Amino acid sequence: MFNKMKERELIIWKENNEIKAEMRFFYQDNELLYKFRDSLSDKIKNEKNLVIIKDKEFPTKLDSNYILVDKNDFIDADPKIKDLRGKIPKAKPLLSFKNLFSPKRFKQCREDYRKRNDLDNKVWEIINSIYQVIVQTEHDYPHITCTSKIHDSEGLINEIESIAKKLNIEFKKRKYNKLF
Numbered sequence: 001m002f003n004k005m006k007e008r009e010l011i012i013w014k015e016n017n018e019i020k021a022e023m024r025f026f027y028q029d030n031e032l033l034y035k036f037r038d039s040l041s042d043k044i045k046n047e048k049n050l051v052i053i054k055d056k057e058f059p060t061k062l063d064s065n066y067i068l069v070d071k072n073d074f075i076d077a078d079p080k081i082k083d084l085r086g087k088i089p090k091a092k093p094l095l096s097f098k099n100l101f102s103p104k105r106f107k108q109c110r111e112d113y114r115k116r117n118d119l120d121n122k123v124w125e126i127i128n129s130i131y132q133v134i135v136q137t138e139h140d141y142p143h144i145t146c147t148s149k150i151h152d153s154e155g156l157i158n159e160i161e162s163i164a165k166k167l168n169i170e171f172k173k174r175k176y177n178k179l180f
Contacts, residue, residue, distance in 0.1 A: 008023070008025055008029075008169060008170065008172065009022075009171060009172050009174060010022070010024075010157070010171035010173050010174065012156065012157060012173075012174075013175065014153065017149070018147050018149055019153050019155075019156050020145065020147050021146045021148075021156055021157075022143055022144070022145050022146075023036065023143060023144045023145075023146075023171060024142070024143045025142040025143060025144075026142065029142055030142060032167065033142050033143075035167060036169065037064065037135055039166065040135055040146065040163045041066040041068065043159060043163060044068055044133055044148075048068070049071070050068040050069060050132055051068070051069055051070070051071050051074040052068055053066075053068075053078055054066055054067075055067060055123075055127075061139075062139035063136075063137060063138050064137045065134060066135040066136075067131050067133075067134050068131065068134070069130050069132055070130070070132065077126050080126055081123055081126060081127070084119050084123045084126075085119075085123065087119055088115070089112040089115055089116060090112075131147075132148070132149050132150045133147065133148045133149070133150060133151075134146070153175070157173070
């Protein structure tokens with residue numbers, strides 16, 4: 001059984017010359033989580049004069065990546081990312097009943113998964129070379145991760161706390177001291 005969180009948490013650390021933050025929410029906070037993601041992304045975009053590439057619903061409907069980039073990088077990268085995402089085949093269950101009894105279907109499904117993975121890796125090669133900030137949600141559990149190349153730890157904490165205050169959210173703050 002999952003342990004239920006008793007409070008929302010903000011965890012921040014430094015890794016590979018980037019500041020990373022994780023905002024942990026309660027399971028019933030889904031609507032609030034997406035409002036927070038949108039508000040934080042918009043605030044950083046406006047303050048740092050960046051553009052947002054919204055990479056949503058991949059690999060599942062609950063996943064999203066808001067990639068904040070310089071405007072010049074956006075002009076080059078956005079069409080490439082959209083083109084690659086458009087080529088990615090839809091996900092089908094690899095071990096479905098139909099596939100288990102049809103080697104041909106199983107092979108095709110396995111090939112689609114390989115192609116999905118290869119194209120997704122190409123997308124992330126582009127993103128990793130240009131992003132300034134990435135704000136992510138994922139389907140595993142209700143949290144937002146933020147990776148920034150342009151903030152220091154206090155700057156990112158201030159950005160997060162201003163949005164939290166605006167949305168009436170309280171986070172228990174925790175830093176990984178060994179990294180600061």
